[in-house]
Amino acid sequence: MSRARTAGSVVADTSFPALPAVREVAAHDATSLDGLLRDAAEPFILRGLVRHWPLVQAGQESARAARSHLLAHARDREFVLSMANPDVGGRLFYDAAMAVNFRMGKGRLPDIFAGFDKAEERDAAQVPTVYLGSIDIKQFFAGLDVANPLDLGARDPLASIWIGNATRIAAHNDFPDNLACCAVGRRRFILFPPDQFANLYLGPVDITPAGRPVSMVDFAAPDHAAHPRFRDALTVAQRADLAPGDALFIPSSWYHHVEALDTFNVLVNYWWRETPRFLGQPHNALLHAMMTIRDLPATERANWQAMFDHYVFSGGAAARAHIDPQAQGVLAPLDAHSAQRLHQFLLRSLSQ
Numbered sequence: 379m380s381r382a383r384t385a386g387s388v389v390a391d392t393s394f395p396a397l398p399a400v401r402e403v404a405a406h407d408a409t410s411l412d413g414l415l416r417d418a419a420e421p422f423i424l425r426g427l428v429r430h431w432p433l434v435q436a437g438q439e440s441a442r443a444a445r446s447h448l449l450a451h452a453r454d455r456e457f458v459l460s461m462a463n464p465d466v467g468g469r470l471f472y473d474a475a476m477a478v479n480f481r482m483g484k485g486r487l488p489d490i491f492a493g494f495d496k497a498e499e500r501d502a503a504q505v506p507t508v509y510l511g512s513i514d515i516k517q518f519f520a521g522l523d524v525a526n527p528l529d530l531g532a533r534d535p536l537a538s539i540w541i542g543n544a545t546r547i548a549a550h551n552d553f554p555d556n557l558a559c560c561a562v563g564r565r566r567f568i569l570f571p572p573d574q575f576a577n578l579y580l581g582p583v584d585i586t587p588a589g590r591p592v593s594m595v596d597f598a599a600p601d602h603a604a605h606p607r608f609r610d611a612l613t614v615a616q617r618a619d620l621a622p623g624d625a626l627f628i629p630s631s632w633y634h635h636v637e638a639l640d641t642f643n644v645l646v647n648y649w650w651r652e653t654p655r656f657l658g659q660p661h662n663a664l665l666h667a668m669m670t671i672r673d674l675p676a677t678e679r680a681n682w683q684a685m686f687d688h689y690v691f692s693g694g695a696a697a698r699a700h701i702d703p704q705a706q707g708v709l710a711p712l713d714a715h716s717a718q719r720l721h722q723f724l725l726r727s728l729s730q
Contacts, residue, residue, distance in 0.1 A: 429623030437562030441642035548592035563643030
């Protein structure tokens with residue numbers, strides 16, 4: 379797919395322009411935003427939700443102004459970054475040996491941003507990919523969240539920031555709900571419902587470029603012979619093109635392919651879950667089941683599938699109905715105390 383260059387831009391157009399657009403809604407205040415986030419089961423776009431942010435306003439002036447705003451709040455500590463050679467075209471992915479195609483480094487933000495300054499004077503095709511991913515805002519910036527606020531009501535989200543030049547991040551999903559705010563540069567998302575995991579041809583679960591299993595499909599040049607079911611995924615895909623100040627709500631477990639389209643891009647994410655954090659991460663349970671159950675004989679797997687249905691996927695009511703409530707232990711709905719006891723039990727079991 380051709381990649382035309384425009385002033386201040388790396389990508390003029392890219393994947394699947396004919397896909398239906400994610401629906402757009404309006405939130406006039408924090409109360410209406412809260413209602414939208416609470417009731418949504420599918421993605422939606424909020425145009426201009428954070429256009430009032432000083433960071434967005436600085437980015438509209440110039441990339442250097444946006445960097446100056448971030449530097450004014452940056453803590454004096456090392457930031458982790460990913461770096462890739464220019465020939466990867468911004469696609470942070472695997473190499474031919476199925477190792478990641480980028481290297482990790484650390485540096486102070488003023489030094490990292492000095493590199494961005496120099497890169498803007500060069501041909502974009504010769505500039506390495508530089509990507510600071512999922513940086514915890516409160517840990518790495520002082521007062522940036524106060525200067526650029528967003529009222530999410532009673533939610534207690536984890537706020538993270540993503541900074542880099544033009545990048546392509548393979549389709550993946552996240553367990554928490556996610557409000558992604560485009561602060562500087564343009565972003566493009568291609569989104570898929572959670573049930574499309576098989577049609578996206580996910581890669582390894584233990585070695586991943588982004589911490590979650592990612593689609594092996596190259597969205598810029600899909601190989602439909604190698605990935606024929608990807609056509610089925612596209613029949614239910616949606617596309618979201620974000621300008622600075624726009625926000626996209628991505629519900630838990632929705633897959634999303636993400637492109638940062640300009641020479642300097644900043645995204646702010648708010649992550650939260652509607653269930654208590656003490657319940658842990660389902661992905662960890664999946665990995666443990668792979669280790670303990672997947673390679674058993676078929677008859678034993680069938681027995682464990684029935685057990686999981688009885689104790690887990692049914693909600694567990696029948697598994698505890700015959701036991702006095704005071705004696706149900708972890709069969710009862712978990713609270714922080716019983717979840718901690720179960721966590722400690724699992725740690726002891728895994729250490730044996």
